[in-house]
Amino acid sequence: MARILIPTPLRPFAGDKDSVVLEASTVGELLDLLTRENAELRKHLFTPEGKLRSFVNVYVNDEDIRHLERDKTPVASGDTVSIVPSIAGGAAPADTEAPVAELSNEEILRYSRHLIIPEVGLEGQLKLKRARVLLVGAGGLGSPVALYLAAAGVGRLGIVDFDVVDQSNLQRQVIHGSSDVGRKKLDSAVETIRDINPHVQVDRFETALTSDNALPILRDYDLVVDGTDNFPTRYLVNDACVLLGKPNVYGSIFRFEGQATVFAHPGGPCYRCLYPEPPPPGLVPSCAEGGVLGVLPGLIGLVQATETVKLILGAGEPLVGRLLLYDALSMRFREMKLRRDPECPVCGDRPSIRELIDYHEFCGVPAAAAAEPEPAGPDIGPLQLKARLDRGGRFLLLDVREPHECQICRLPNATFIPMREVPKRLGELDRGQEIVVYCRSGARSAKVAEFLRNQGFGPVRNLTGGILAWSDQVDPSVPKY
Amino acid sequence: MIRIEAEPWAAMLAHASQTYPNECCGAMLGRRGADGEKTVTRAIPLENAFPGSQASRYEVRPGDLLAAEKAARAANLSLIGIYHSHPDCDAYFSETDLRNSCPWYSFVVLSLRGGSFHHANCYLPDADRTSALQEPLSCPDGDINLWQES
Numbered sequence: 001m002a003r004i005l006i007p008t009p010l011r012p013f014a015g016d017k018d019s020v021v022l023e024a025s026t027v028g029e030l031l032d033l034l035t036r037e038n039a040e041l042r043k044h045l046f047t048p049e050g051k052l053r054s055f056v057n058v059y060v061n062d063e064d065i066r067h068l069e070r071d072k073t074p075v076a077s078g079d080t081v082s083i084v085p086s087i088a089g090g091a092a093p094a095d096t097e098a099p100v101a102e103l104s105n106e107e108i109l110r111y112s113r114h115l116i117i118p119e120v121g122l123e124g125q126l127k128l129k130r131a132r133v134l135l136v137g138a139g140g141l142g143s144p145v146a147l148y149l150a151a152a153g154v155g156r157l158g159i160v161d162f163d164v165v166d167q168s169n170l171q172r173q174v175i176h177g178s179s180d181v182g183r184k185k186l187d188s189a190v191e192t193i194r195d196i197n198p199h200v201q202v203d204r205f206e207t208a209l210t211s212d213n214a215l216p217i218l219r220d221y222d223l224v225v226d227g228t229d230n231f232p233t234r235y236l237v238n239d240a241c242v243l244l245g246k247p248n249v250y251g252s253i254f255r256f257e258g259q260a261t262v263f264a265h266p267g268g269p270c271y272r273c274l275y276p277e278p279p280p281p282g283l284v285p286s287c288a289e290g291g292v293l294g295v296l297p298g299l300i301g302l303v304q305a306t307e308t309v310k311l312i313l314g315a316g317e318p319l320v321g322r323l324l325l326y327d328a329l330s331m332r333f334r335e336m337k338l339r340r341d342p343e344c345p346v347c348g349d350r351p352s353i354r355e356l357i358d359y360h361e362f363c364g365v366p367a368a369a370a371a372e373p374e375p376a377g378p379d380i381g382p383l384q385l386k387a388r389l390d391r392g393g394r395f396l397l398l399d400v401r402e403p404h405e406c407q408i409c410r411l412p413n414a415t416f417i418p419m420r421e422v423p424k425r426l427g428e429l430d431r432g433q434e435i436v437v438y439c440r441s442g443a444r445s446a447k448v449a450e451f452l453r454n455q456g457f458g459p460v461r462n463l464t465g466g467i468l469a470w471s472d473q474v475d476p477s478v479p480k481y
Numbered sequence: 482m483i484r485i486e487a488e489p490w491a492a493m494l495a496h497a498s499q500t501y502p503n504e505c506c507g508a509m510l511g512r513r514g515a516d517g518e519k520t521v522t523r524a525i526p527l528e529n530a531f532p533g534s535q536a537s538r539y540e541v542r543p544g545d546l547l548a549a550e551k552a553a554r555a556a557n558l559s560l561i562g563i564y565h566s567h568p569d570c571d572a573y574f575s576e577t578d579l580r581n582s583c584p585w586y587s588f589v590v591l592s593l594r595g596g597s598f599h600h601a602n603c604y605l606p607d608a609d610r611t612s613a614l615q616e617p618l619s620c621p622d623g624d625i626n627l628w629q630e631s
Contacts, residue, residue: 007550008513008559009585018554043608055583055610057543084547085585088531090504090538091567091577127532220535245503245535264498266535267528314532349499477556481591 002075004034005082013041027058028071030081035332044457047082057084066475072453084272103129107199111153119315127154129199131312134158134221135211136237138189139249140287141227141304143175148305150193150200157193158203158221161185168481172294209233211356214240223247223311225304229286231278233360238263240273242354244397250306251300254285256293256328258300261319261338262307264347268320273341289443336353379449380436382473393432400448403442409467409478419444422451431457433471438470440481482518483562483603485509485620487583489524493600495590496526497566501596503535506565509589510558516624519587525549526542533631538577539565562587562603569594581596582606587616597621 004020006014014020014034024030031052034044039314052058058065059082065073073380075081098116103111103125114120114128131154135142138161149157165180165257180188190202205217209250211226218224218240226248234252241248241264248263250271263270303324310316323336330362346353380388388395389412399406399414417425421438429435435457437445442465449462463470471478485493496505504534506529511521527549531540541563553560563586567573572592574582582588584606591598603618 005550005554006505008553008561008583055581059543059547062544062547082547082550084543084550085583086541086543086581087506087546087583087586088538088540088567089575089588090531091575092537092577094577131533243502245500253535265537266503266530312532314530 001077002030002079004030004082005080007083007085009079010041010083010358013038021476023446025074026071026259027060027073027075027081027277031058031071031226037410039094042288050305055086056325057086058082058243062457102126107153110199120313124313124315127312127314128153128309129155131223132156132158133308133312134160134218134224135227136224137229138185138234139163139169139226139227140172140231140253141191141301142225143173144298144301145225145227145305145308146175146189146193147196148302149308150197152305152309153197154200156201156203156221158205158217159186159189159211160207160217161189162206162208168288172194172292174298209236210327211236211359212348212360214356218244218246223308225249225308227251227253227301227304229288230365231363232365234271235278235362236356236359238352239346242270244453247311249304249311251297251304253287253292253296253300255291255479257322258296258303258326258328259323260307260326261302261323262311265311265318265320267340269338269340270344270347272346274323275340275343276341276345281364282444283383285444293328299326299328321458378459378461379446379464381464382470385436385463385470386474395436396429398429398435398437398445398448399439400437400445401439408481409471411438411467411470411478414438422448426455427460429457434458435460436459436463438466440466441468442466450461482617482619483521483589484518485521485529485589485618486511487621489521490620492524493564493579493589496524497591497593497598498596500566501510501593502568504529504537504539504566504625506539506541506563506569508541508546508560509555509587510553510556511561512548512552513559513561516538521561523556523558524564525552536568537570540581560586562589564589564591566591568596572600572602573601574606578604579606579610579613580623582610582613584608584610588613589618613628 001021001023003019005019022030022033024033035045045243049051060073060075060079111125114125115122126354133149133154135146138159163185165176165183165185167181175192176188186204186206193200214236224241226236226244238248247265250263251260307319311318321338323338325334342349397411399416400419401416437449439445446462449460452460468480471480496507507520507526509579510523511519527541527545529535529539531538548562550560567590572590573578588604589601591601603616604613606613606618
């Protein structure tokens with residue numbers, strides 16, 4: 001004996017009852033019994049050929065029978081069967097979402113391992129083919145995402161990147177190879193994608209994503225994969241996704257740890273719900289400053305690629321409202337619950353941000369410095385420093401890199417205090433003495449120089465370009481890393 | 482004839498503005514009078530589950546509709562209809578709306594311009610979902626058909 005609930009509009013055809021209890025062993029039998037003596041009700045639920053109408057879903061308790069045994073799904077005493085229509089629509093004319101005609105024989109063979117999974121099948125593969133995904137960045141995270149989405153048959157991939165392949169990228173940015181060093185990342189990425197899957201249309205955006213171009217670029221895509229390496233762009237991607245209603249598949253990496261989640265999914269939180277304010281400039285080092293385990297972006301990028309494919313297919317449970325935390329050293333995944341913040345300035349109930357803002361200003365990074373990593377100020381270049389060292393200049397040479405970096409290379413007669421220890425080791429420095437600070441690229445040392453000046457030290461100079469420039473201009477035997 | 486009370490009407494408009502520039506969707510609960518007149522007393526916003534761009538498409542997840550139906554039963558109300566928004570375009574019943582509708586319910590379409598409510602219409606799809614009749618709609622913003630335009 002199972003109870004079948006009758007939707008209100010059908011009750012007039014079922015003796016005005018809101019539910020009926022019938023003796024049946026399967027859903028098919030139950031519906032047959034229900035409609036056997038009622039032609040009108042039958043017409044509402046079944047086609048003249050006797051098939052359930054396409055918009056009719058049947059649930060046993062809380063489970064769609066399509067995920068069970070369809071009309072052969074057994075029903076037992078105490079089960080509740082519900083009839084739920086599928087409803088969709090929208091202002092779009094029906095033909096804009098018309099399926100790409102079909103897959104070619106070559107594509108059917110290529111995607112055969114997808115086609116035989118019920119959750120994908122032909123319908124899912126066509127969804128992938130129709131999907132338009134924008135990758136912001138073709139670096140550590142963007143590489144695996146682009147490779148696998150192309151292989152999976154995502155029809156259109158947009159890539160935003162204006163960088164050039166550098167030797168130091170190859171340790172993790174696997175879409176580029178050794179022969180690509182010096183080439184535009186876009187050229188190299190497009191070539192690799194073509195080779196993996198010539199059916200993918202790649203849109204090239206050789207530009208930095210900015211408040212001026214983000215909305216027009218994002219507008220044409222269904223979802224966005226964030227593979228950026230800096231906070232201004234991260235907030236920009238987030239806000240643009242929220243404003244346009246596009247899911248933002250987020251990933252971030254640092255040394256041995258990574259995070260991933262899906263932001264700006266309807267009802268879910270956004271990046272600002274998690275981090276309303278950016279960290280103070282310089283507090284969180286970038287991969288270039290802090291280093292990253294080369295395999296880490298592979299794993300986090302593939303979490304992003306997996307979520308992207310799931311969102312396109314509408315399969316499974318998306319990583320919405322959950323922040324996945326991964327620690328490679330302990331090989332552990334953890335999950336943090338995230339909630340949409342009703343007070344969020346961009347996705348909250350009363351948003352104060354309704355258009356894109358100046359994200360460099362918001363993150364406290366001057367736009368010029370963001371585009372051009374060379375630090376400004378009363379600084380010293382490698383050649384000037386060499387000349388002063390040769391003259392036996394009386395100043396303190398302060399190396400603020402981490403101990404393991406100092407093992408790779410160092411400048412003569414330097415004092416070592418890692419950046420993070422500087423504030424508590426000020427007593428070791430002489431306030432009256434001139435200090436020249438250096439690091440790998442000049443970015444960290446610029447912050448330390450600024451900090452020391454603010455603490456009343458002086459004069460404090462930063463070695464512009466750091467060890468890298470020193471190796472280029474003064475001593476090529478010093479290795480660059 | 483479908484009449485929407487002030488509270489659900491305000492909730493529907495707020496929901497539509499919130500999801501702008503995307504489409505919103507939700508369930509309308511209420512009562513059916515003996516004369517066939519429907520009164521909506523409660524609106525339940527539902528998540529737009531359309532997997533692609535939601536600027537001009539919506540999809541109701543069947544599980545959500547089931548939950549709305551349950552909420553209706555619990556409150557001794559009926560699921561009367563479905564509402565959705567058309568951002569920056571008129572409140573017509575598109576081919577997409579018609580083909581993916583269900584003849585059992587009233588479909589209220591809210592037109593928004595620049596994030597604010599502009600006008601609305603209500604439709605009743607036929608059994609084959611090949612055409613829809615316009616259903617007179619009464620709401621706190623007055624006689625809705627006043628706003629009808631091409």
